[in-house]
Amino acid sequence: xxxxxxxxxxxxxxxxxxxxxxxxxxxxxxxxxxxxxxxxxxxxxxxxxxxxxxxxxxxxxxxxxxxxxxxxxxxxxxxxxxxxxxxxxxxxxxxxxxxxxxxxxxxxxxxxxxxxxxxxxxxxxxxxxxxxxxxxxxxxxxxxxxxxxxxxxxxxxxxxxxxxxxxxxxxxxxxxxxxxxxxxxxxxxxxxxxxxxxxxxxxxxxxxxxxxxxxxxxxxxxxxxxxxxxxxxxxxxxxxxxxxxxxxxxxxxxxxxxxxxxxxxxxxxxxxxxxxxxxxxxxxxxxxxxxxxxxxxxxxxxxxxxxxxxxxxxxxxxxxxxxxxxxxxxxxxxxxxxxxxxxxxxxxxxxxxxxxxxxxxxxxxxxxxxxxxxxxxxxxxxxxxxxxxxxxxxxxxxxxxxxxxxxxxxxxxxxxx
Amino acid sequence: xxxxxxxxxxxxxxxxxxxxxxxxxxxxxxxxxxxxxxxxxxxxxxxxxxxxxxxxxxxxxxxxxxxxxxxxxxxxxxxxxxxxxxxxxxxxxxxxxxxxxxxxxxxxxxxxxxxxxxxxxxxxxxxxxxxxxxxxxxxxxxxxxxxxxxxxxxxxxxxxxxxxxxxxxxxxxxxxxxxxxxxxxxxxxxxxxxxxxxxxxxxxxxxxxxxxxxxxxxxxxxxxxxxxxxxxxxxxxxxxxxxxxx
Numbered sequence: 001x002x003x004x005x006x007x008x009x010x011x012x013x014x015x016x017x018x019x020x021x022x023x024x025x026x027x028x029x030x031x032x033x034x035x036x037x038x039x040x041x042x043x044x045x046x047x048x049x050x051x052x053x054x055x056x057x058x059x060x061x062x063x064x065x066x067x068x069x070x071x072x073x074x075x076x077x078x079x080x081x082x083x084x085x086x087x088x089x090x091x092x093x094x095x096x097x098x099x100x101x102x103x104x105x106x107x108x109x110x111x112x113x114x115x116x117x118x119x120x121x122x123x124x125x126x127x128x129x130x131x132x133x134x135x136x137x138x139x140x141x142x143x144x145x146x147x148x149x150x151x152x153x154x155x156x157x158x159x160x161x162x163x164x165x166x167x168x169x170x171x172x173x174x175x176x177x178x179x180x181x182x183x184x185x186x187x188x189x190x191x192x193x194x195x196x197x198x199x200x201x202x203x204x205x206x207x208x209x210x211x212x213x214x215x216x217x218x219x220x221x222x223x224x225x226x227x228x229x230x231x232x233x234x235x236x237x238x239x240x241x242x243x244x245x246x247x248x249x250x251x252x253x254x255x256x257x258x259x260x261x262x263x264x265x266x267x268x269x270x271x272x273x274x275x276x277x278x279x280x281x282x283x284x285x286x287x288x289x290x291x292x293x294x295x296x297x298x299x300x301x302x303x304x305x306x307x308x309x310x311x312x313x314x315x316x317x318x319x320x321x322x323x324x325x326x327x328x329x330x331x332x333x334x335x336x337x338x339x340x341x342x343x344x345x346x347x348x349x350x351x352x353x354x355x356x357x358x359x360x361x362x363x364x365x366x367x368x369x370x371x372x373x374x375x376x377x378x379x380x381x382x383x384x385x386x387x388x389x390x391x392x393x394x395x396x397x398x399x400x401x402x403x404x405x406x407x408x409x410x411x412x413x414x415x416x417x
Numbered sequence: 418x419x420x421x422x423x424x425x426x427x428x429x430x431x432x433x434x435x436x437x438x439x440x441x442x443x444x445x446x447x448x449x450x451x452x453x454x455x456x457x458x459x460x461x462x463x464x465x466x467x468x469x470x471x472x473x474x475x476x477x478x479x480x481x482x483x484x485x486x487x488x489x490x491x492x493x494x495x496x497x498x499x500x501x502x503x504x505x506x507x508x509x510x511x512x513x514x515x516x517x518x519x520x521x522x523x524x525x526x527x528x529x530x531x532x533x534x535x536x537x538x539x540x541x542x543x544x545x546x547x548x549x550x551x552x553x554x555x556x557x558x559x560x561x562x563x564x565x566x567x568x569x570x571x572x573x574x575x576x577x578x579x580x581x582x583x584x585x586x587x588x589x590x591x592x593x594x595x596x597x598x599x600x601x602x603x604x605x606x607x608x609x610x611x612x613x614x615x616x617x618x619x620x621x622x623x624x625x626x627x628x629x630x631x632x633x634x635x636x637x638x639x640x641x642x643x644x645x646x647x648x649x650x651x652x653x654x655x656x657x658x659x660x661x662x663x
Contacts, residue, residue, distance in 0.1 A: 003530050014518040315514040318475055319528035319579065320503025322496050409476040412510060412587075413466065 004325055007316075008332040015305065019337055022301045025294035026341025026391065027348060030384045033287045034349035037380055039356070040283055042373035044276050047209070050367055051272075054207035055265050056116075056147055056238030057247045060102070060254060062094040063261040096260060099234035103143070106239060109257075111250055113240040114146035118221065120235055121228040125171075125217060126188040127179040134175055135215045136189065138224020147240040150205055150218065157183035157203030167223065169199035173206035174214030189217065193229035208368045291387065295395040298337050302330060302399035313403050314411035327404040334396020335389055342388035346381050421448035421484070422614050423472055423583055428481035430467055430637075441467045443637040445481070449583075449616060454609040456625035457618045459634035465618045466587055468634070472616060473506055473585045474498045486582055503532040507576025509586040513568040515560035521571050522547065522556035528579040539578070546578035547571070550604055566597030573604055584608065586617040590624060602627065 012019055096102060099117040106115040116139065123136040141163035145151050151159040155173060162170045169189060171181060181187050183201050190196035199219065206213055225231050241250050247264035254262045266273060306313075313326055356372045363369060430442040442464045449455055449472075457465040470476040471483055474490040477498075483490040486505055490498055502508075507528075515524045525543035530536055547553045550570040552563075560568055569589060576584055586605065590598030602624050609615050609629070619625050626645065633641040 002536075003527075003534070007527075010518045010523075311514060312516050315508075315510075315516070316527070317499065318473070318502065318508050319575070320499050320531050322499050324496075325531070409470045412470065412475070 001328070004328045005332055008329045008336065011305070011309070011329070012333055012336060015301075018301055018304075022294070022297040022337045023341040023344060025297035026291070026338050026388055027294075027344035029287065029291035029294040029391075030342050030345025030388050031348045031352065032290050033384050033387070034346065034376075034380055035352055035356075036283055036287060038349075038353055038374050038376045039372060040279060041375040041377070041380075043367065045375045046369060046373040047272065047276075047367045050207060050209050051269055052244040052265060054148055054153070054209055054212060055268065057241045057244050057265050058239040058251050058254060059263050059268065060096060060106075060237040060239070060258060061261045061263065062096050062233075062235040064094075065255060065259050065261055095230075095233040095235060096237055099237065102258065103237055106237065106254065109250075109253070111241050111243065111246065113242055114143070115240075116140055116143035116147045116238050117234040118144065118236050118238060119224050119228060119230060119233055121224075121230070122192055123217070123227060124190050125175060125179055125181070126190065127181045127185065130179050132175060132179045133215075134172075134189075134217045136191065136224055136227060137216060137218050138221040138228070139218055140221050141218075144218075144238070147238045153205040153207045154203045155206045157201065159203055162202035162218070165200065165202050166220070167197065167199050168202040168220065170203040170205055170218040171201055172213040172216040173204055174210060175217055176201075176204045178214070189219065189227055191227040191229055195227050195229050197223060197227050199223070206368075210364050210368055213368075291391055294341065294388075295391045298334055298392055298395040299398065301337075302334060302396045303402070305333075306330065306399045306403045309403070310406055310411055313406045314408040317406065317408040318412070323404040326406070327400045330400030330403045331393060331396055334392040334400070336392075338388045338392020338395075339385070341392075342385045345388070346384060349381075349384075419451055420487070422451045422486055423447075423449040423616065424482075424484040425468065425472060425478075426482040426484070428468070428471060428478045428483065430464070430471060430476070431479045432467075441637050442471070442478070445637075445639060447472075447632065447639065447642075449614060451582075451614050452609065452612055453614055453616075453630055454605065454628045455616045456628035456631045457616060457634065458620070458622075458625050458631060459640075461620075463634040464637040465634050469585055469587050469616065469618050473508060474502050503528060503579065505582045507579055507581030507584045509569070509572050509576055509584065509589045511588040511591040513560070513565075513572040515568055515571055515575070517560055519559075520556065521552060521558050521560065521563070521574075524560065524571060525556075525575045525578045528575060532579060542580065543574065543578040546574035549577060549607075550574045564597070566593055566600055569593060569597070569601055570604065573601065577608070581613070583614045583616065586615065588618050588620065590619065590621055598624070 096117070103115045103117055106112055118140070119138040121136050123134050125132045125134050141159070145159070150170070162168050169187060176182065179187070181201050183204060185201045186198055187201060188196055189199055219227065225233060239250070239254070241247055244265065248266060251262045251264040251267070316326065353374055353376055357374050360371055367373070425445045425447040428442055428445040429440065431438050431440050445468060457469060459465050467476070471478050474483065474485060477491055485501060488501060490501060493501060516527070519527070522540070522543055525546055526539040529542050530539035533539065544553060544556070547556055550573050552567060552570055552574060555563060555567065560571065563571065569592070590601050593601060598621065605615055605617065606627065617628065625631050629644065629646055631643050631645055632639055
């Protein structure tokens, strides 16, 4: 193997200019693979971290999964009416029944850290002549803080003032920015049925998730019930669990126990998670195409070298080199080119990510960040290396097989005439 | 007389281009004994190079047997024929076929190193072979830095460094001027004088006449096989000195 590697290296070195092109192709592919993956993973990681912190892991909704049979049906064998088809939707008041008992019961479930009742609906914030549509969330501040750490997200004002005050509101940072309302200002919050309340801005919070911060306002539960026209109604119970990844299983369990529909944070953010999958697929295709081009670079150069070296291969075969020796020489060359390309690409990616990480850039999309969110994992480098090596071997397989098939006598006879 | 070291028995070789099949060799019987210096001569297309490749286990006959030091090469698979070549044979071709990326010494080392996997022994053997052909001072040069004659002598050294039993040469002087051709011929004579068996394809009458035996071919058959002189006494047998012009 030592001799074959020596032959492979010496032949590579003799064409270092040409081989530098192949190395550059692989390096570019590996660099793109690492950089794009690290930024994508960073973005997704930041979003998921923020989301699992700022959102409830499991939300019990006010939609019952099974209907209780009407009282009469329990005693009467004959058919009875179970649902009135022309029932006016506005007459139905959906709610989570006995919310306090349910919350206490849920908090006793293994794996549940905390539970908090809330009511949600849409509303409009009016401030200084501006009207801005919002998502109203009526919460029990102390309980809610144990489920989603709102206190940590307060940027101005005081969560304590919000918790203890009456007629208070906590605005999402995006809502505050768009309406211009500040802490200690008074805003008018009106509900869908025309109910309205004048509220003091006690705090402004920023969860770093623009889709939430741009629309959400928090008010104490009782105030929200009044504004939304749903007195004493709890429309959802938020849960925090010990393992966010286990939320779907917990959701099923809660549904079975309570008979209410429940959603995990994964279901609630399915559109974003689906987007990530699509993003990953597209990125993989783009990077794959770039790496493929690098692979074709190796393939083209190796084919050219094999054609140029046919005579040398024939003479090596004549003095005892086996077909597999020739195969090993050319496969080694492909592997060496790929590994060198990977090394250059990895070093370039490391430097580029280091530089990118130091750049101060404000961007606000699915997550808010002051710099590039980068998740640089060692596995990414290891996989890039493995991928590049595989690429080099596959790309050089065809030329290597062609080289190994060289019949010395054909070449020598052809040369001599 | 000792047993043949190289033998062709009723060898037939057909070559086909798909549509037409041509008989290149037609029932060749030839036995080469140790220490002989055999010249294979004949017109172009007479089949002498084809016979040489068959004797060198580079090719397989359509029919017949090739025995190399008693071993039937026609029964061997591709890898075993390569091993047999590495163990018994040395080749010198009309063109030197030196690997351009390697130095003179490395070129001479490669066959022996491939066979023995012993780099140090290969270096020593290649050094000796280069000394025999008078090129030890040029060991670190690349082939393109040498003259045509020097390149051919390196190819002889490459064959010798692997310690072959038989040296097969296909028009080794064909690409050289008379002066360099003479030097190569002298090198061969020196090797034969030391006991090596040499089979050489040549068009050059003056060199064929200096061999111990001359086998003439025509249309794929041997038309004459003449012993010119006693095998170990072919000529002066001197190997050119390092300083000789080539």
